[in-house]
Amino acid sequence: MLTPTTEQDVAEMVRGANGSLTVRGGGTRSLETGAGEVISAAGMSGVTLYEPGALTIVAQAGTPVSEIEAVLAAENQRLPFEPPRMGPLLGRSGESTIGGVVAANASGPRRVQVGACRDSLIGVRFVDGHGDIIKNGGRVMKNVTGYDLVKLMCGAQGALGVLTEVSFKVVPGVAVETTLSLEVEDAAGAVAAMSAALGSPFEVSGAAWSEGRVLLRLEGFADSVAYRVEELQAILAPFGAVSVSEGAASSDIWKAVRDVASFVDQPGDIWRISVRPSHAPGVVAALQPQQVMLDWGGGLIWARVPEGQDVRTALAGVSGHATRVKGAAGPLRPVDAPGVAALTAGLRAQFDPRGLFSGALVTELS
Template sequence: MRPQDERELAAAIRDAAGPLRVKGGGTRGLVGAGEVLDTTGLCGVRLYEPAALTLVVGAGTPLAEVEALLAGEGQRLGFEPVRWGPLLGASGESTIGGVVAANVSGPRRVRAGAARDALIGVRFVDGRGEVIKSGGRVMKNVTGYDLVKLMAGSRGTLGVLSEVAFKLMPAAASEATLLLEGIGVGDAVAAMAAALGSPYEVSGAGWMPGLGAMLRLEGLAESVAYRVGRLGELMQRFATVRVERAGSVALWRDLGEVVPLQHCAGDVWRFSVKPSEAPGIVARLGVPVALDWGGGLIWAVLPEGTNARAMAAPYSGHATLMLGRGAASEPEAPGVAELGEALRAQFDPRGIFGEGLGA
């Protein structure tokens, strides 16, 4: 089914006789049984006020359309959404609602925060078929939860997003990347920690195999030039190369989309950990990896069926099997699992929503 507006969406959910699988652009696959509920009909801009840095848009709107609209006004989404479709063997175009539902946050997260931090309002339909509104232009939050933050990362388990509202950022006038050539993961994590702890406003810190560590700076051209120079002095024990403008943009697109691992055969794993733990985890895994968020995000490809959690242990954080048989997140602690069940009972008492991954 493919509802064309919120009224049809609510009716479809109320009338559902069995489980539903929520699908946006189809870039992350679908799991579980049930009828597919396609959200791409819930598209279009509801409100855009460039002067107020505010955007309200239908959840089924393609991400590319949102980014093109904002670029035309010299603006952007702060959390730098990325596309994982090629990495996960999926086609299609991400929808903005799917990005929110998965809390997809790219390299700029180290400075600008996650998708949930840019989200200021949502409208969604819960498992009863009731329309819930929170934040943005209208507030109706009878449950007492911070529904805006709750829906970001809920992955279609609490309700189906129909509309999302964001605070925006001006696009950077200039950007440059300081590339620390050829250094290994251990040196890279130390260098990234020093850069992120410096006063030079680093907006990206990652590592890619065959290249080395990458440190991004954005802003006015004069400011970027000055900060890159000072950061280069801080990193003077490494061989450094400055990559400017379009070249820098391409580097960070490749890291966000995990291009170095796209053609590696096996299961795709994503670890969110303490950056200081990254060198040990990478050594224990012993497979191709890419790092983002200063080492706090590790992408790895392992042979099919590998228990990557056991190989990587010990670590603090979460490991998610993104592509492979039985793809799933880290098992929740008992207290967290109990809270999650209580939330699902509140918003989806009939249990019709599975985990929708087709964002």
């Protein structure tokens, strides 16, 4: 394993590479193919700039997410997009790093309100396949290459280079958090209830369906949350009785949703499927999973199915993305969708002409 401690080390290692390289952060996400030598970002760690008044933080790619969250919490601030921790789900003991979060565009339940990781990312530094150090965004906003590299690197899964530093806009913490929950038997009813809540003016910051219950989160100042809870209860009345959880109890609910905790240590294959929320009931009906959870109002489906079930064939014709993140046969790597194959090849030719990096950019069902 290659263990650089500086950006210059990474550049020298890439320039001297004679074969494939696999980029690793904390080792908690299923992004590796196992091909080639591993280059670890773990040695490049630490917050390099934090300006609470400017709502900006900059950190090296190997910095643990928990460290960044602790620094922000001390100033009552947070990352907007609620990065999930996938280690327990995948049976991995490493600690999630901020570079891995960016490489996977990992985004939690709050995505329905604030957007994904890439929407909060404002700057990157990385080493491309030439061994060149490239920076884009942050304090240098002009994009001289013609590419929006900040958005391009977020979710690239190590396919275009090694992230060394990332910059984010952050947001203030919230005074009050409350979760409304109600029993809903099927995915169609769950999506209908979540859509009613998300379509309201009451600023829902989380909408999930887990273990037969629709979960809806409200955050903000106490008076505002109390008013919105009352109004949202009236909207949800046709769907059933509503119960309320507050404070730490609410927070624990959303940590479990964020990390797909109910799937941990369960048998079978686990798939992560992204589709239009309106398509979620049809996907669930087609798969008949042993266990299912919907997040993002139905736009993200976590499905546990029998080992070896061919999910992609079962969902042929459905527009979306699917990845097997855990199974007896190991993770099923994302593959480039036919519609973007030429674009993918062009990007790789530009940033990784020697084909050093083994990541893939897109997975599609059709």
